[in-house]
Amino acid sequence: MTQPWPEDFRSGFACFVGRPNVGKSTLTNALVGQKVAITSSRPQTTRHAIRGIVHRPDGQLVVVDTPGLHKPRTLLGERLNDVVRTTWAEVDVVGFCAPADQAVGPGDRFIISELRKVADRTPVVGILTKTDLARPEVIAGRLLELQELADFAEIVPVSAVSGKQVELLTDLLLGQMPPGPPLYPEGELSDEPETTMIAEFIREAALEGVRDELPHSLAVVVEEMEEGRTLKIRAEIFVERPSQKAIVIGRGGSRLKEVGTNSRQQIENMLGTQVHLDLFVKVAKDWQRDPRQLRKLGF
Numbered sequence: 001m002t003q004p005w006p007e008d009f010r011s012g013f014a015c016f017v018g019r020p021n022v023g024k025s026t027l028t029n030a031l032v033g034q035k036v037a038i039t040s041s042r043p044q045t046t047r048h049a050i051r052g053i054v055h056r057p058d059g060q061l062v063v064v065d066t067p068g069l070h071k072p073r074t075l076l077g078e079r080l081n082d083v084v085r086t087t088w089a090e091v092d093v094v095g096f097c098a099p100a101d102q103a104v105g106p107g108d109r110f111i112i113s114e115l116r117k118v119a120d121r122t123p124v125v126g127i128l129t130k131t132d133l134a135r136p137e138v139i140a141g142r143l144l145e146l147q148e149l150a151d152f153a154e155i156v157p158v159s160a161v162s163g164k165q166v167e168l169l170t171d172l173l174l175g176q177m178p179p180g181p182p183l184y185p186e187g188e189l190s191d192e193p194e195t196t197m198i199a200e201f202i203r204e205a206a207l208e209g210v211r212d213e214l215p216h217s218l219a220v221v222v223e224e225m226e227e228g229r230t231l232k233i234r235a236e237i238f239v240e241r242p243s244q245k246a247i248v249i250g251r252g253g254s255r256l257k258e259v260g261t262n263s264r265q266q267i268e269n270m271l272g273t274q275v276h277l278d279l280f281v282k283v284a285k286d287w288q289r290d291p292r293q294l295r296k297l298g299f
C-alpha cells in the first residue's frame with residue numbers, strides 16, 4: 001500500500017519566543033493565514049498555547065503560541081512561566097523573534113539563556129520581525145546584532161503585516177522538521193477547543209482600550225453553549241476588583257455592549273453561524289493568587 005503523503009513530507013511543532021509585543025501572535029496568524037491567536041498592542045495577553053496549523057504539499061507545521069516569559073509576581077505568573085518552559089522543551093524548532101524597530105538588548109539575552117537551559121539541542125531560527133517599520137540599513141544592523149546574540153540555525157527578516165518573507169520563514173521552519181506524516185487533517189487550523197477560542201475572543205474585546213494594569217486581572221469563562229436556530233453562548237468575565245468591573249461595564253453598560261458586539265462578530269466568523277451572546281461581569285477577588293480560582297478559570 002502506498003502512503004497518502006509524499007515520501008519527503010515533514011511535520012512537527014514550532015513555537016515563537018521573544019520579548020512581549022515583538023509580534024509573535026501576529027506572525028502565527030500570518031503563517032496560518034487566518035486569525036487564530038489573539039493579538040493586542042498590549043504586552044502579555046497571549047494566555048493559552050494556541051496552535052495554528054500550516055498545511056503545505058511538502059509538510060505540516062504546527063505552531064504553538066506561548067505566553068511571554070516574565071518576572072513572576074503572582075501564582076499566575078509562575079504557572080505561565082512553567083507553561084512556557086514546557087512548550088520550549090517539547091517543540092522541534094524554536095523561532096526567536098526580535099523586532100526590527102528595537103535594538104537587541106538584555107531582555108533578548110535573558111530569553112536566549114533561559115531557552116538554552118531547557119532546550120539546548122533544539123534548532124533556533126532567528127526572526128527579525130516588523131521589518132516594515134525599519135529602513136534597510138537599520139535592518140542590516142539588526143541582523144548583525146542577532147547573529148552575535150546566539151548560534152541560530154538560520155536568520156530571517158520578515159514582516160507579518162506586509163507578508164514579506166513569511167513564506168520563506170515557513171520553508172526554513174519546515175526544513176528543521178523531522179520527516180513524518182501529517183499530524184492533523186487538512187483544513188484544520190487550530191486544535192484549541194472552541195470554547196477556549198470563544199473565551200479568547202471575548203477577552204481580547206474586553207481588553208480593547210482599557211488601562212494598562214487590567215490585562216492580567218481579566219479572565220473569561222464560557223459557562224454555557226446552547227445549539228438552536230442561533231447558538232446561545234453565556235460567558236462570564238472575571239475581574240479582581242469592583243472598580244475594574246465598573247471599567248469593563250462602562251457608563252450605562254456601553255463598554256460591555258461594545259465588547260459583546262465585537263466578540264460576537266469574531267465568534268460568528270469563526271463558527272459560521274449566528275450567535276446570541278450573553279456576557280456577565282463578576283468580581284473574583286485576587287483570583288490570580290488563589291489556586292482554586294485559577295483552576296476554575298482554566299489555568
Ligand SMILES: Nc1nc2c(ncn2[C@@H]2O[C@H](COP(=O)(O)OP(=O)(O)OP(=O)(O)O)[C@@H](O)[C@H]2O)c(=O)[nH]1
Pocket residue numbers: 018019020021022023024025026027038039040041042043044045046067068129130131132133158159160161162
Ligand atoms: N508594523 C508592524 N507591526 C506589527 C507586525 N507584527 C506585529 N505587529 C504589531 O505589534 C504589536 C504586538 O504584536 P503581537 O503579535 O500581539 O505581539 P506578541 O509578541 O504576540 O505579544 P505578547 O502576546 O505580548 O507576547 C501589535 O500591535 C501588532 O499589530 C509587523 O510585521 N509590522
